[in-house]
Amino acid sequence: MNLHDLFAIARHRTPDKLALQFRTGDKPAETFSYAELFGAADRLAAGLHDWGLQKGDHVAFYLDNCPEFVIAYLAVIRLGAVMVPINRRYRRREIGHILTDGTPRLLITEAAQLPILDDVDAEAKASLEDILVVEDLSEWQTDAAEFAPPVVEGDDTALIMYTSGTTGRSKGAMISHNNVLATMTGLLSAWAWEHDDVLLLVLPLFHTHGLVVGLHCALAAGATTLLRRKFDSTETVNELLSGESTLFFAVPTIYVRVVDELRQRSEPIDMSHMRLFCSGSAPLAPETLKAFRDLTGHTILERYGMTETGMNLSNHYAGPRVPGSVGAPLPGVAMRIVNEQGEDVTPGEEGEIWLRGSNVFSSYWQAPEKTLESFTRDALGRRWFHTGDMARQDPESGYVTLLGRQHDLIISGGFNIYPREIEETLTTFAGVREAAVIGAPHPEWGEVPVACLVVEHEIDEDEIIAFCKRELAGFKAPREFRYFDELPRNAMGKLQKHLIELED
Ligand code: MLC
Ligand code: AMP
Numbered sequence: 001m002n003l004h005d006l007f008a009i010a011r012h013r014t015p016d017k018l019a020l021q022f023r024t025g026d027k028p029a030e031t032f033s034y035a036e037l038f039g040a041a042d043r044l045a046a047g048l049h050d051w052g053l054q055k056g057d058h059v060a061f062y063l064d065n066c067p068e069f070v071i072a073y074l075a076v077i078r079l080g081a082v083m084v085p086i087n088r089r090y091r092r093r094e095i096g097h098i099l100t101d102g103t104p105r106l107l108i109t110e111a112a113q114l115p116i117l118d119d120v121d122a123e124a125k126a127s128l129e130d131i132l133v134v135e136d137l138s139e140w141q142t143d144a145a146e147f148a149p150p151v152v153e154g155d156d157t158a159l160i161m162y163t164s165g166t167t168g169r170s171k172g173a174m175i176s177h178n179n180v181l182a183t184m185t186g187l188l189s190a191w192a193w194e195h196d197d198v199l200l201l202v203l204p205l206f207h208t209h210g211l212v213v214g215l216h217c218a219l220a221a222g223a224t225t226l227l228r229r230k231f232d233s234t235e236t237v238n239e240l241l242s243g244e245s246t247l248f249f250a251v252p253t254i255y256v257r258v259v260d261e262l263r264q265r266s267e268p269i270d271m272s273h274m275r276l277f278c279s280g281s282a283p284l285a286p287e288t289l290k291a292f293r294d295l296t297g298h299t300i301l302e303r304y305g306m307t308e309t310g311m312n313l314s315n316h317y318a319g320p321r322v323p324g325s326v327g328a329p330l331p332g333v334a335m336r337i338v339n340e341q342g343e344d345v346t347p348g349e350e351g352e353i354w355l356r357g358s359n360v361f362s363s364y365w366q367a368p369e370k371t372l373e374s375f376t377r378d379a380l381g382r383r384w385f386h387t388g389d390m391a392r393q394d395p396e397s398g399y400v401t402l403l404g405r406q407h408d409l410i411i412s413g414g415f416n417i418y419p420r421e422i423e424e425t426l427t428t429f430a431g432v433r434e435a436a437v438i439g440a441p442h443p444e445w446g447e448v449p450v451a452c453l454v455v456e457h458e459i460d461e462d463e464i465i466a467f468c469k470r471e472l473a474g475f476k477a478p479r480e481f482r483y484f485d486e487l488p489r490n491a492m493g494k495l496q497k498h499l500i501e502l503e504d
Contacts, residue, residue, distance in 0.1 A: 009222065011034045014195070020225050038074065041075045043142060055081065057081045057105050059106045062090075063113075063134065070205070072108050077152070088113075088206060090472075102162070157174045159180070160173065171364040176362065179362075186333065189331055190331060197247050200245040209305070213311060234261060243273045282447075284323075286323035304402060310359040335353060338351050339352075348394070388405055390406060423435045426478075437478065438452065442479075448480075450479060452482045454486060455483060
């Protein structure tokens with residue numbers, strides 16, 4: 001079974017139903033029925049096939065949310081080709097790394113992003129044979145009447161998503177149709193998706209949360225997606241109050257902003273039409289959950305996932321929804337919590353989460369050694385994926401609380417920030433001898449990067465921030481700089497970040 005086999009149910013059962021509505025700013029909404037959306041995808045698949053796109057080829061996407069993103073994605077996977085999404089906030093170096101490593105033949109983007117791509121080193125673009133600009137999408141489409149898509153199996157790769165760059169360079173997690181199907185089928189039942197659900201989707205489609213948890217489940221359920229180009233707190237709250245949607249998925253930063261916006265409203269807050277609010281990708285503060293419940297009457301359902309594994313754990317839809325907990329394993333997900341020796345801890349003790357299930361990816365693209373170190377085989381030969389997330393499981397309820405991460409990773413507003421990457425950038429700035437980047441708690445973003453520097457002479461902070469933003473996505477620029485005579489290191493010379501004191 002491949003993803004289109006599942007989408008075919010809604011496509012053929014309810015062809016005239018609204019699949020996708022897209023709106024940005026004051027522009028009129030664009031709408032696509034199931035027949036229109038999949039018809040457009042088939043015509044593009046036929047055109048891409050004529051262009052020469054083959055099963056297994058990689059196609060990079062550097063795009064904000066738009067209908068063309070969805071159409072192009074459905075076309076690419078229809079051909080058994082592989083989407084390689086790139087975070088739209090990424091800049092020269094980050095894009096260059098993904099293009100170099102991911103070797104796409106084709107890149108799909110918008111005309112407005114071409115100058116950013118022009119900035120990327122030519123060698124990084126060596127594998128690219130063409131760029132499809134979505135404004136010209138119709139020129140790439142051909143008649144699909146005679147088009148016969150290739151056979152695509154469940155084990156074929158659908159996505160390569162770049163993540164987990166604890167060494168400074170992210171690696172591509174190869175995610176198969178079966179992996180995505182496993183997450184979708186788990187969520188469709190666990191969250192009781194219905195075909196008359198309407199999902200308000202403001203999360204970016206270049207990440208698992210928006211793409212797999214949001215778009216895929218909605219298409220598989222035969223539901224409607226109200227896709228927005230980006231999150232805007234005023235517009236989102238207006239839409240949530242308008243009564244059109246039943247589902248809303250977001251990262252905690254978005255809920256913090258929605259709470260702020262709701263507090264400013266004088267009109268009555270009636271969200272009785274909403275069936276479910278979910279949060280994930282970063283820890284939801286219990287205060288946010290409580291404030292949201294006080295304002296709307298809804299208890300946000302928190303779940304835990306990962307690019308490599310899709311969705312893993314979730315609070316139960318029918319309750320209880322426990323603040324600060326990510327719930328229990330979803331259907332089909334097996335979990336262990338283990339100590340440093342890889343032995344199961346006694347329930348209630350802290351350990352690392354290991355997972356297995358059809359949702360778990362098979363390997364990192366062209367990084368066999370990284371794949372090998374990310375999995376352990378048990379006595380029965382079953383492969384367990386090491387998440388790097390530390391957790392404790394309540395012995396009675398089975399609910400899990402996440403306690404932190406083993407790896408050096410900052411999660412800001414649901415985006416991953418690898419300190420090593422910023423450190424490498426900072427030390428190329430004139431006058432910076434050493435740099436350590438650590439995550440500081442922040443009420444809105446969850447965590448923000450703070451740079452601890454050893455400098456040779458005074459540096460201009462505005463200049464170094466501008467430098468970081470030229471080299472890297474803006475959200476990775478340090479929010480604060482602290483200066484030290486030296487950074488704490490152990491006898492081997494290894495940086496001891498946990499010994500850095502940030503207090504004034
Ligand atoms: C934007 N900015 C951020 C940021 N996003 N800073 C820190 N952290 C972030 N996440 C900065 C920009 O660089 C810019 O600064 C300023 O904020 C305003 O930019 P913006 O574009 O207007 O921001 P905004 O649209 O408000 O974005 C905030 C946001 C966005 C929360 C809507 O970050 C977002 O969409 N986050 C969701 C990420 C997500 O989907 N994660 C799922 C990963 S999947 P300046 O100074 O440069 O102008 C995963 C698995 C799982 O983790 O379990 O789901
Ligand atoms: P990514 O690599 O972008 O897929 O991010 C996955 C990581 O996000 C996980 O390994 C967790 O550390 C974190 N994460 C996801 N959901 C939650 C959650 N509900 N609470 C805390 N952390 C989360």
